[in-house]
Amino acid sequence: MHFHSDRFGRIAPTEITPQAVYESRRDWLRLMAGGAAGAALAGWAGREALAQSAAKLPGAKSALPGALTMEKPTSFKDASTYNNFYEFGTDKADPARAAGTLKTRPWTVAVEGEVGKPGLFDLDALLKLSPMEERIYRLRCVEGWSMVIPWVGYSLAELIKKVEPTSKAKYVEFVTLADKAQMPGLRSGVLDWPYTEGLRIDEAMQPLAMLAFGMYGEVLPNQNGAPVRLVVPWKYGFKSAKSIVKIRFVEKQPVSSWTRAAAQEYGFFSNVNPKVDHPRWSQATERRIGEDGLFAKKRPTLMFNGYEAQVGQLYAGMDLKKFY
Template identity: 55%
Template sequence: MRKKVPEPPSSEITSESLYLRRREFLKSAVLFTGTATGVGGGLQLLSGRPSGTDGGLPSAPGDAPKKKPRGPYDTDEAPTSYDDATTYNNFYEFGLDKGDPAENAHVLKPRPWTVVIDGEVNKPQTVDIDTLQSWFPLEDRVYRMRCVEAWSMVIPWMGFPLAGLLRRVEPTGKAKYVAFTTLKDPKQMPGQRTSVLEWPYVEGLRLDEALNPLTMLAVGLYGRVLPNQNGAPLRLVVPWKYGFKGIKSIVRITLTEQQPPTTWSRSNPREYGFFANVNPEVDHPRWSQATERRIGELRRRPTLPFNGYAEQVASLYSGLDLRRNF
């Protein structure tokens, strides 16, 4: 059993005006050069002050713009506090306890960084993260996030739809699935020196899931560059699935004809299926999934089918037994 971390008081929930402060990120996030010098310069542009003054993360910009209208994919629920979202994490590459990633992930170097997109595509690519990011306008998406461990958050992400990247590389007629791979580097990721999981971490989606408008690749949260412990510089966000599907620190995206193996379903297929859709009617073998503990709240709340996104995604699984294909 993991150590029990006390819940933060509800008073710590970030105000709406704070998480909307994103002006500097949108102006500057694509201006990294992919070199050590460029990282420092990029952080200076993002934060409006010299880098290194705040642990390598840009500060929240000073003046909030007018309230941004709710987007078509946004939840109207109050976001989890930035502190909680960045210190209560599962990222086993940096340790097993929730606070370990925030403590240990500073050793990860998210620049320079390249991503390989290959497999069943007509235009395979090996691309620098900043070039990749410059291909798409960044979007704000406020999503619910439900962990398989029955706790949840609401996180304002910044990124772009995965569909745009996949269409750019032109999937072949054989492409049925998309596989994702995390960096494997035990020097930077001390948790990989253990055998708690088989490394590198891998995940996968069906192609139609990957092309769904909700599916995104995130490069930031709360208007700031994505912290290392949250999966810098690039992570997957699939809000209707349990959080372990949201693979972090991605270095490869491969389109395949066959369903790819995934880390948790390979490690324990009885408890972690390939689909991992949030389903309150299918319990984990060791706990109920009917309710969840929202970080920052005192009482448990009911869990919604597909984490509240059934209207957008339920049709993807028409005819599929969601109990057997969990």
């Protein structure tokens, strides 16, 4: 996510950009961007946060089992204006308002630790590492709301195989950008910055775990984790680190930011599990943003967010209440 978690799941009308304003803004940006498709990524850093530039980032429909849900995608408007990204503020509308300060070019991701081929990957190298796919994943937030988003990227496993983890690499840690000049939310003490997250190596190698560079066929908006983020669809959204700058392969389980802040509420695994409540609310149901009204009947939460057939074997024999 990284959809960082806060304490409330409410959405107010003032948090959503009016459709007419949003559409006209996107149309204007498309006209301004109208040139050759090959120049699309060159305009990456110049786009504004509230409305994507028209920089296309197409991907072929994924053939990976479980990668394409038949559910109706959430509107781009809702997915890009209702966000958890505490580096830009704790209110759901803060990231879209404030993330224009984020500069996504140049950008590098360092790979460190227990790997045979550590190194520094610039954004262009990452974009060319593997063919882009479109995957339509459910995204479930620990607060009780969900979305369906068409992501563009490829399996994290493609990068992992390239850097050749050693036998000591049991976990993968993700470290995100922490720059007070670009991220006003860092001035708050809500978390211990930089934001960090982690996966077991077998979780990271599961093909559904994704490095995403775009959504809805275009490059990621700043507020959604540009220029590269993690998407782990069977876990709560805060596990999916945004604006990644470092990937470490380590022997010991890393301490994630939310686990460090409140270990009794946010465990390392954080798998979507309707049978394990958050200490202060139930996880048995969820509200789909843009589809269900505030007072509409909520939908049942699915085990592993609906990806149990693909990932359930990763946790065979584990007590999922103890390892929450």
